[in-house]
Amino acid sequence: MPEDWEDGDDDAPVTRAFWNGTITFGLVSIPVALYAAHRPQRVSLRMVSPRGTPLQRRYFASNDDRELDSGDIVRGYEVEKGKFVVVDDDELERLAPERTRDIDVRQFVKVDEIDPMYFARAYYLTPSGSSNKAYRLLARVMEESGRAGIATFVLRAKEYLVAIVAENGILRAETLRFADELRSPEDVGLPAPASPSAAEVKKVEREIGKRMENEIGKGELADRARERLLKLARAKLAAGDDVVRADTGDEDDDEGRPSAGRPVIDLMEVLKQRMAGVQEDGTTTSADEDGGDDGGEDDRPDDDAPVSARSSAARSSAAKSSAKPKSRARPKPKSKAKPAPRGKAAKEDVDGKTRAELYERATELGIPGRSKMTRDELAGAIRRSA
Amino acid sequence: MGARAIWKARLTFGGVGVPVKMYSAVQDRAVHFRMLDARRREPVKQHMIDPDTGKVMEAEKVRKAFEGDEGQRVILGDEEMEKVLPKPSRDIEITHFVPPGTITHPWYDRPYYLGPDEEDEAYFAVGQALRRRTVEGVARWSMRNKEYVGALRAEGDYLMLITLRHAGEVVPASALPAPAGRELDAREMAMARQLVESMEDRFDIAAWHDQYRERVLELVQAKAAGKVLKFPRAPKRAPEMSLADVLERSVAAVSRERKRA
Numbered sequence: 001m002p003e004d005w006e007d008g009d010d011d012a013p014v015t016r017a018f019w020n021g022t023i024t025f026g027l028v029s030i031p032v033a034l035y036a037a038h039r040p041q042r043v044s045l046r047m048v049s050p051r052g053t054p055l056q057r058r059y060f061a062s063n064d065d066r067e068l069d070s071g072d073i074v075r076g077y078e079v080e081k082g083k084f085v086v087v088d089d090d091e092l093e094r095l096a097p098e099r100t101r102d103i104d105v106r107q108f109v110k111v112d113e114i115d116p117m118y119f120a121r122a123y124y125l126t127p128s129g130s131s132n133k134a135y136r137l138l139a140r141v142m143e144e145s146g147r148a149g150i151a152t153f154v155l156r157a158k159e160y161l162v163a164i165v166a167e168n169g170i171l172r173a174e175t176l177r178f179a180d181e182l183r184s185p186e187d188v189g190l191p192a193p194a195s196p197s198a199a200e201v202k203k204v205e206r207e208i209g210k211r212m213e214n215e216i217g218k219g220e221l222a223d224r225a226r227e228r229l230l231k232l233a234r235a236k237l238a239a240g241d242d243v244v245r246a247d248t249g250d251e252d253d254d255e256g257r258p259s260a261g262r263p264v265i266d267l268m269e270v271l272k273q274r275m276a277g278v279q280e281d282g283t284t285t286s287a288d289e290d291g292g293d294d295g296g297e298d299d300r301p302d303d304d305a306p307v308s309a310r311s312s313a314a315r316s317s318a319a320k321s322s323a324k325p326k327s328r329a330r331p332k333p334k335s336k337a338k339p340a341p342r343g344k345a346a347k348e349d350v351d352g353k354t355r356a357e358l359y360e361r362a363t364e365l366g367i368p369g370r371s372k373m374t375r376d377e378l379a380g381a382i383r384r385s386a
Numbered sequence: 387m388g389a390r391a392i393w394k395a396r397l398t399f400g401g402v403g404v405p406v407k408m409y410s411a412v413q414d415r416a417v418h419f420r421m422l423d424a425r426r427r428e429p430v431k432q433h434m435i436d437p438d439t440g441k442v443m444e445a446e447k448v449r450k451a452f453e454g455d456e457g458q459r460v461i462l463g464d465e466e467m468e469k470v471l472p473k474p475s476r477d478i479e480i481t482h483f484v485p486p487g488t489i490t491h492p493w494y495d496r497p498y499y500l501g502p503d504e505e506d507e508a509y510f511a512v513g514q515a516l517r518r519r520t521v522e523g524v525a526r527w528s529m530r531n532k533e534y535v536g537a538l539r540a541e542g543d544y545l546m547l548i549t550l551r552h553a554g555e556v557v558p559a560s561a562l563p564a565p566a567g568r569e570l571d572a573r574e575m576a577m578a579r580q581l582v583e584s585m586e587d588r589f590d591i592a593a594w595h596d597q598y599r600e601r602v603l604e605l606v607q608a609k610a611a612g613k614v615l616k617f618p619r620a621p622k623r624a625p626e627m628s629l630a631d632v633l634e635r636s637v638a639a640v641s642r643e644r645k646r647a
Contacts, residue, residue, distance in 0.1 A: 057435075170564050
């Protein structure tokens with residue numbers, strides 16, 4: 001099973017900005033944040049011991065003698081069987097020229113020219129910066145003309161091809177698969193088309209005609225498996241069957257899922273606040289507080305990373321989905337329920353905290369270069385600045 | 387060489403029943419890195435540790451738990467989990483058909499080809515009928531213990547099934563407030579329109595390449611050969627101007643470029 005360092009998982013419940021930056025077309029630049037348009041509804045199950053204690057994922061040297069900390073883990077590419085080339089974050093960053101950090105719209109195309117097979121994920125663009133005028137202008141003109149803007153940009157060691165689409169005055173970036181990521185019917189080896197009889201085609205058409213609707217019914221897309229699982233879990237909870245109390249002060253698991261009892265931030269609320277956030281006069285609402293965005297000014301990719309809450313315990317693919325070492329663990333959203341201790345006297349308690357926790361604190365403190373720091377470096381920097 | 391079918395099924399609606407084979411339309415091109423032990427330069431091992439004992443928890447003892455809203459956790463046994471799995475079936479049932487545009491992009495998830503399985507004519511008849519009526523079908527099926535909804539579409543002469551996200555998984559634009567502000571300036575609107583038009587082109591997916599991926603591969607190959615690669619940094623953007631000025635200059639710049647090309 002490949003241990004994959006990438007953010008390939010589709011299931012992160014993202015209430016933080018996926019990206020902060022500038023979208024440009026011509027010489028016009030529009031500062032925006034990207035927020036997921038998707039919120040996975042899959043029931044998130046946690047891996048626990050028979051006693052119900054959440055398990056922790058840890059990393060060990062291949063001969064199993066040493067536990068590894070984030071600083072002991074590097075990223076390697078297998079150039080031939082068993083032979084690895086080590087690549088670090090700096091090198092990967094240098095591969096992306098400065099301008100590729102912007103979403104630079106290079107052409108406009110008709111929206112309906114984009115086949116849905118290319119479509120991968122959607123993100124809403126929310127205006128940031130001092131004015132939303134250019135945002136509204138672009139959204140209006142694109143929506144009126146039925147055009148989408150095509151652009152590429154690089155984020156976290158990955159290049160994205162996006163179509164910017166306007167709907168209801170709102171801009172959305174749809175990531176597209178590159179042409180070589182899709183097979184053609186020839187690649188698949190589908191046979192040459194046969195010619196069905198006209199009568200056969202007519203028969204199918206009649207059956208289609210009987211089943212035409214103008215919309216998809218509400219229940220049509222229901223996730224029935226999820227409903228059944230929820231029903232089972234709730235019934236057991238109500239009956240007190242196999243129920244353990246989750247300890248308070250329980251850590252988030254290392255897949256980034258918040259521990260039980262932690263308030264869940266709703267993506268819809270974050271988006272609503274963000275959309276309404278920037279007025280023309282440049283005032284903003286306090287979306288940052290609730291949105292868990294890490295400040296807005298810092299647009300370095302590592303720092304505006306989504307919470308990588310991989311809800312994939314259900315798939316129990318221990319290796320693949322979270323093969324990210326702790327050094328890449330995403331900070332979790334700030335929550336009102338757990339205010340960070342601020343102020344002078346408090347001697348910063350850094351002992352026994354994970355790197356992810358320290359990273360979160362470093363983000364609050366605005367410590368520069370934090371995304372590159374090891375656990376111990378973070379602890380030192382926090383002690384110095386707090 | 388063709389791809390291997392991942393599933394065999396029967397496409398059904400009303401009196402229509404067509405045997406099909408399913409193929410993934412997506413092929414993985416990502417550059418995969420592995421986590422290495424820095425000292426030994428060998429892939430790391432991962433274990434799930436039980437914090438109560440500090441010991442590795444063997445895979446067969448791992449349980450799954452659902453977390454309630456009030457800080458309780460309920461353990462779900464394997465047998466219980468099995469009971470909520472979908473019943474095995476080979477049917478891809480098309481429940482109804484909708485006009486194009488009914489399903490908006492954010493609902494689409496992952497594309498698969500359906501190919502004929504012996505009965506070629508029946509298969510191609512479905513494709514032709516979908517094309518002639520310009521519709522797509524809404525499908526439901528369960529495959530390997532998972533339930534799916536999907537859109538059945540004609541892709542040229544062939545059939546494509548794109549999985550859809552489940553209800554509630556997409557935040558629709560209609561549920562969000564559009565950014566608001568003063569009425570837009572007519573002159574700026576006109577210039578923005580002109581700019582969009584001047585950058586208009588036909589969409590050709592093949593014209594776009596994942597250049598970053600190519601660079602990463604170049605880098606690792608160079609490093610493997612003991613070479614050092616240098617990539618130039620591009621200059622930063624020009625400072626800010628008023629929106630109207632910027633629009634005007636952009637239109638001029640784009641039309642200059644187009645003339646040269």
